[in-house]
Amino acid sequence: xxTLCGGKRTKxxxxxxxxxxxxxxxxxxxxxNHGGAELDVVLASGAVSLLDAxxxxxxxxxxxxxxxxxxxxxxxxxxxxxxQTAAAIVAASHCxxxxxxxxxxxxxxxxxxxxxxxxxQHAPGCRVAVFYxxxxxxxKCRAADGTPGKHVVGWTGGExxxxxxxxxxxxxxxxxxxxLGVLYSLPRxxxxxxxxxxxxxxxxxxxxxxxxxxxxxxxxxxxCESSWAAMVKNKDMVLDLSNESGEGSSGxxxxxxxxxxxxxxxxxxxxxxxxxxxxxxxxxxxLLEKKSFTNGSTxxxxxxxxxxxxxxxxxxxxAWLGYNSLGWGAAEAQAVAAVLASGATPALTELSLQFNSLxxxxxxxxxxxxxHSRALVQLRLGNNQIGDAGAVxxxxxxxxTALQELRLGANLIGGAGAAALYRALPGVPTLARLYLHENxxxxxxxxxxxxxxxxxxxxQHVGLKRNxIGDAGAxxxxxxxxxxxxxxxxxLEDNAIGDGAAAxxxxxxxxTTALVALNLGSNxxxxxxxxxxxxxxxxxxxxxxLLLHSNPIGxxxxxxxxxxxxxxxxxxxxx
Numbered sequence: 001x002x003t004l005c006g007g008k009r010t011k012x013x014x015x016x017x018x019x020x021x022x023x024x025x026x027x028x029x030x031x032x033n034h035g036g037a038e039l040d041v042v043l044a045s046g047a048v049s050l051l052d053a054x055x056x057x058x059x060x061x062x063x064x065x066x067x068x069x070x071x072x073x074x075x076x077x078x079x080x081x082x083x084q085t086a087a088a089i090v091a092a093s094h095c096x097x098x099x100x101x102x103x104x105x106x107x108x109x110x111x112x113x114x115x116x117x118x119x120x121q122h123a124p125g126c127r128v129a130v131f132y133x134x135x136x137x138x139x140k141c142r143a144a145d146g147t148p149g150k151h152v153v154g155w156t157g158g159e160x161x162x163x164x165x166x167x168x169x170x171x172x173x174x175x176x177x178x179x180l181g182v183l184y185s186l187p188r189x190x191x192x193x194x195x196x197x198x199x200x201x202x203x204x205x206x207x208x209x210x211x212x213x214x215x216x217x218x219x220x221x222x223x224c225e226s227s228w229a230a231m232v233k234n235k236d237m238v239l240d241l242s243n244e245s246g247e248g249s250s251g252x253x254x255x256x257x258x259x260x261x262x263x264x265x266x267x268x269x270x271x272x273x274x275x276x277x278x279x280x281x282x283x284x285x286x287l288l289e290k291k292s293f294t295n296g297s298t299x300x301x302x303x304x305x306x307x308x309x310x311x312x313x314x315x316x317x318x319a320w321l322g323y324n325s326l327g328w329g330a331a332e333a334q335a336v337a338a339v340l341a342s343g344a345t346p347a348l349t350e351l352s353l354q355f356n357s358l359x360x361x362x363x364x365x366x367x368x369x370x371x372h373s374r375a376l377v378q379l380r381l382g383n384n385q386i387g388d389a390g391a392v393x394x395x396x397x398x399x400x401t402a403l404q405e406l407r408l409g410a411n412l413i414g415g416a417g418a419a420a421l422y423r424a425l426p427g428v429p430t431l432a433r434l435y436l437h438e439n440x441x442x443x444x445x446x447x448x449x450x451x452x453x454x455x456x457x458x459x460q461h462v463g464l465k466r467n468x469i470g471d472a473g474a475x476x477x478x479x480x481x482x483x484x485x486x487x488x489x490x491x492l493e494d495n496a497i498g499d500g501a502a503a504x505x506x507x508x509x510x511x512t513t514a515l516v517a518l519n520l521g522s523n524x525x526x527x528x529x530x531x532x533x534x535x536x537x538x539x540x541x542x543x544x545x546l547l548l549h550s551n552p553i554g555x556x557x558x559x560x561x562x563x564x565x566x567x568x569x570x571x572x573x574x575x
Contacts, residue, residue, distance in 0.1 A: 035186045038182045039182060044080055050077065053130050054128075060110050068152065070148035087127060088189075091229075093194065094112075095216055095222060099208075100154075138172055214292040224284075230277065235323070238275050277331070288300060325354070330358060334362065350377070358385070359385045363391070366381070367393040367397040370400065374401070381394075381406075381408055383409070388412075392417055406421075406435070409438050422451070433460065435461075435462075438467070447473055450480035454480060456484070462491065469492060481505070488515060493547070494521070509533075520547060522550040523551055534562050549575055
């Protein structure tokens with residue numbers, strides 16, 4: 001165990017005085033594994049100081065309003081060791097509701113505090129660190145005598161001679177700007193987007209609207225922050241709080257559950273939808289031209305450069321990208337494909353876009369980009385409404401890849417699409433796992449697989465559950481099994497395989513060289529076919545598992561006889 005020490009608050013700038021918090025080896029390893037080293041410098045220098053979520057919640061409950069960083073009490077902040085041992089870091093992305101104050105009436109504070117309180121309840125006793133630009137980086141808030149105020153100066157009258165930021169604060173502010181991309185794009189930081197305006201935002205007596213009054217995604221900085229967040233994060237790390245703001249409630253309460261606390265997982269599920277796909281720097285810069293800035297001539301090129309640097313850093317390191325269950329379609333798949341085609345992902349080994357609606361157009365776009373990610377070994381596209389056209393495009397791209405696993409389950413792939421994929425196998429010696437469960441492969445696809453097995457030296461695992469494969473397809477596979485040098489598992493569960501095909505498979509088992517598991521559960525195998533398989537199974541050199549559950553095998557007596565025949569053998573048989 002060791003204690004990290006920081007500095008004390010000085011007249012010229014703030015470095016939060018360190019409370020004695022011990023950072024053990026496990027906590028430090030977690031911090032570094034989550035990318036914390038990228039934040040150490042700006043946190044240690046004082047360029048950025050993160051808020052204590054408990055303090056934020058307390059301020060909101062007291063009806064308070066946020067102040068510039070230089071005006072906040074020291075207890076509002078966490079020290080570097082406290083941040084390093086925190087359960088989570090949250091970066092808030094929000095519109096400034098006035099040029100001199102982002103949230104003068106506390107609307108966004110209340111919405112943010114509700115989310116933070118739910119997160120704190122999810123991990124009792126743990127700290128949560130919060131980044132909110134107005135409070136965490138130095139603002140132009142000092143009057144002529146150097147005293148920090150409650151608003152940014154320079155937008156209203158009566159501020160002649162205002163200091164704004166001290167020279168040391170200005171240097172730290174510029175350092176902080178360079179770290180914003182890290183805060184919003186690190187895979188393990190949450191981003192809470194505050195997109196909704198207050199109900200009374202159009203009331204001139206409530207808000208002094210001037211400068212940039214565009215909606216959230218039309219504002220340059222908000223667009224950039226949300227684009228950083230869209231790069232590489234898990235789906236649960238980017239939340240749109242406007243989906244579940246809790247306006248009108250006094251706390252994190254789920255009225256539908258009788259007033260009990262809203263579970264964090266439920267809150268996340270409500271707030272995570274609507275996430276955009278990642279953008280290449282060129283695409284981002286083109287869209288940025290249409291966004292609003294208060295100081296566009298200065299901020300627009302600065303934001304474009306910050307995004308470019310962050311994009312290169314984040315995607316250049318990414319080994320895994322997961323964009324599952326986001327409601328994405330072909331357009332988002334095309335955006336991901338553009339990122340791959342840009343050559344920005346040299347370290348990418350796993351890409352998952354499951355449970356979306358990419359369709360054939362999305363699959364075709366991804367297929368065209370696959371040769372640009374030569375390190376990619378796992379591609380998961382299950383549950384995406386991909387049909388034969390998408391499968392054919394993927395098949396054409398396979399020889400230019402080093403894929404080891406391809407998951408295409410629960411799509412709309414028929415015999416033609418499956419046949420194209422199987423015909424590509426000889427050109428992809430690295431492909432070991434190919435899963436097409438719950439498609440429409442049928443006998444046509446099974447026969448194509450059988451024809452390819454002898455020329456697929458690396459194929460070890462095949463999934464064809466629930467694909468309307470009948471006896472013709474199963475017989476073809478039986479004939480091909482002895483020529484499959486590496487095939488270890490064959491899943492044919494929930495098809496239409498009967499006794500004749502089961503007998504053919506049984507006859508092939510003794511000649512297999514690698515088969516370890518055969519799943520024929522939920523088919524139409526009767527007592528005759530089951531006995532053939534049970535008797536042949538011990539003769540298969542490596543077979544260890546034979547599954548025959550949910551088949552019309554016969555009465556309990558027949559099943560019991562088969563169990564006794566298998567007892568003590570090397571093959572486990574499941575009925």
